[in-house]
Amino acid sequence: MKKLINESDDVVDEMLDGMTAAYPDLRRLPDTQVLVRDDAPVAGKVGVVSGGGSGHEPTHGGYIGDGMLDGAAAGDVFSSPTADEFEALLDATDSGEGVLAVIKNYEGDVMNFETAIEMVEMEGTDVATVVVNDDVAVEDSLYTSGRRGVCGTILVHKAAGAKAAAGADLDEAQRVAQKVVDNTATMGMALTSCVTPEKGEATFDLPDDEIELGIGIHGEPGTERTDVMSADEITEELTEGVLDDLDLDEGQEVVTIVNGMGGTPLMELFVVNRKLQELIGDHGLETWDAWVGDYMTSLDMAGASITVCAVDDELKELLDAPADTPGLTVQ
Amino acid sequence: MKKLINESDDVVDEMLDGMTAAYPDLRRLPDTQVLVRDDAPVAGKVGVVSGGGSGHEPTHGGYIGDGMLDGAAAGDVFSSPTADEFEALLDATDSGEGVLAVIKNYEGDVMNFETAIEMVEMEGTDVATVVVNDDVAVEDSLYTSGRRGVCGTILVHKAAGAKAAAGADLDEAQRVAQKVVDNTATMGMALTSCVTPEKGEATFDLPDDEIELGIGIHGEPGTERTDVMSADEITEELTEGVLDDLDLDEGQEVVTIVNGMGGTPLMELFVVNRKLQELIGDHGLETWDAWVGDYMTSLDMAGASITVCAVDDELKELLDAPADTPGLTVQ
């Protein structure tokens, strides 16, 4: 499998340099894989940060900027950043008002972030956390370590970032972040496996006539393998899974996301969005805003996920507030 | 090859419906594949329009909005819109101030647009045209129908759209569009062929250990086939090709674009951008702005193109002016 890379060991390092070369408002902390706003810590503002394995671009560094994140730590491909990287991130983004850490629910991310938080709290930094777990494909039961955090994370960044930008304190920023988490569900599918730079071949085998439903964003196998289906059928599977989980009242307003996994062209995502909006209408729901694009990818995997987030007036105001980042601009 | 589609004949139609479902500011003209701003024609403003085959998303419809395009016609995949679609587009976007048609230099696009222009001119619509031909991979000689129009087109939309939004007349809008064309060059490469929905298999064969330099955006074979190279080597080939063509003076400010062809993840584009900026510096040029993303794609092709545009104060002001479109937001 061919990729536009040099050595696979250098890919994250070179990507980060390529990002700061593109976006002068981003700064890389020396000797780390951490990116922060150039003006971090922003005086008087609660910091909002995130991080996790690389390979999900524009997540996470691409959401750094006014109205969203103050910084993000990049791990190696699909691998959590280490605790000391998270520590450097928290240190660099605390202006004294404390930092909200948005964590996707993977044990590596959670444990390394927690280790880092213990360390910075000893130095007097206040940290609040929110753990995103929007992936409904994973049943939440005694048997699992909880649902995974996937594309809904972007909405958490947006809402919490807007709240912090508006001058909220740490508790308030945490409250709205949690509100998004409580009202968001996602489900994804793959047409093909992703290929990591290191391995150079498919992480899982998926024959030409099969697809995988309920996949994660790290090449984990999905929950169900089925024969190839049409875009409409796939959209129905994902949407019904998501709406079942949310169990919304008629007339509820929602934000929808059709998210590409990296290797699927925008054309196909719009085909999915067409059916998604039809289904939203059939369920008596109202789309307040529809996002279509690559927000939370899995390297070059072909496939898509669907996210639905139920919004009230507060969330609408926060999601509509200005944001100026490489991966998302709202004006 | 698996795709998120229903019937291949319906893909453009369903994509367009999926776009209007996502973006309420877009309106589809009845019984056409033409999208326009919902408020088109904008009173007192010169219209700026474009169009061409589908499969290049977000091009073209994704650039409709304040500060960029008033409308765009979508042909079938990789196939020019018909003359009567262009005619409907021109009709719907002329407020009486005339319309600037931004045409990529493909004979189908040029001839259908011209046929349409002859028709609307008979009804009293003023049309000015600019033909974008930024692809340096095609040598401009007696033997070719001129260079192809590729990713540089986005900068033309941006500059001309900003000029028209600022109240310029048709001649002025055309002048700045042409200025961008005269100062822009692009070169692309493919790691893999694209797969059209209709054919369902690779348009050209590219073995696992070879890449194609100088490709177009329709699965046309490139100008040179070589062994796989590193990202740095590829970036050097493309950048040198582009800079050779532009032949800029030391100290010249430029906008650069690393454009993904659809199947290449953002991570790899940043790896390319890192090397590109190094080379720009080596040539004594100054990057005023660096864009990295999927702007002009070729379905699911893996690969990238590099665009360089030399900018003066006028172009900087126009490229920096606000734009609010699905595919590009500047604030």
Next chain:
Amino acid sequence: MSGDGAVVVAAVEAVADRIQAERDHLTDLDSAIGDADHGGNMARGWAEAAEAVADLADPDAQTAVKTAGKTVLSEVGGAAGPLYGGSLVFASQELEGGVTPETAVAFAETYLEKVQDRGDASVGAGTMVDALTPAVHTFKKSIETDELPPLEALTKAVAAAEAGVQFTVPIRASKGRASYLGWRSVGHQDPGATSTLYIMEELLAVAAGH
């Protein structure tokens, strides 16, 4: 239906059938040097054109030709739409007074002019112009100078078009998508020249049968 109009309707139908039969061959020619859609483009355009002219109530020749051209123009897109369809529409004006040897020559000349004008291609660019030009020249000379009967003139024109098609093989294309291939276009037969020949062959067959 007037005699001329009926011939046009029959010819358009014959062209539609022929192109459908040659669809894969035309696509193969286009995939070697272009984007592999010429068979599909032509088949779709002419099938719709045949339906459109069949729906006309007793059309004269001009109306039938114009309808066919408009349909091709709005169905096909690409290079072929304006070249085949737009040129038919434009050239149809020459048939206002009906079809005579003189108006047929005028029609052929105007059609060629419009193709050259729209496509900015001269002879030797490896396009349909290479089939059309010798055909139109031969037809004109046969009618105007040699005063041959129309059917004989048309037969000679078809042979000339055939030579034109063969001529596209050994030269380097400088128009159309094939031009992007540079020297690699040498040795390939142009799809548009080929379909132009088929169209003329069907026209001849229908004319001979009436």
Next chain:
Amino acid sequence: MSGDGAVVVAAVEAVADRIQAERDHLTDLDSAIGDADHGGNMARGWAEAAEAVADLADPDAQTAVKTAGKTVLSEVGGAAGPLYGGSLVFASQELEGGVTPETAVAFAETYLEKVQDRGDASVGAGTMVDALTPAVHTFKKSIETDELPPLEALTKAVAAAEAGVQFTVPIRASKGRASYLGWRSVGHQDPGATSTLYIMEELLAVAAGH
């Protein structure tokens, strides 16, 4: 270098070598139920840890353990970094007074506690906890109740860890990436339990040699 510190340095080196030798095996175990990086994670972390402790000038046991842990924590990331590295750092405080049978038990208990705490996993979740728990229990009972010599206690603990590794095979994982597989995780040996056993085997071998 004090005796205890030297044992720790030698043990860390032995672990690094062993893990390197088992790297592919650990990765294979992780690719069946996880993300195929456990071999790489461990190999990188322990190789760096071995270098780091080798660079220490005459360290006591606590310093050597803490240094090894810190290095693993900052090299590895993922679940393994905090679990293996963070827990070593934390448990190293129990060795402040040097290594005795009593402090060794305290160290083992604290290490297990920290792993359980950080990972929120109890026995039967199909993780390294399944190897650690019986080992720590056996070690504590052997020392405190049965008053066995330390080497004998450690030998029994290793056997207990081995049983724990086997125990991970037939149960459904409920922690770690393997938990996403649901029932498909049944029948697979946990990579972290396996590497934990290797670490203990090397500790025993080094302790026996000194």
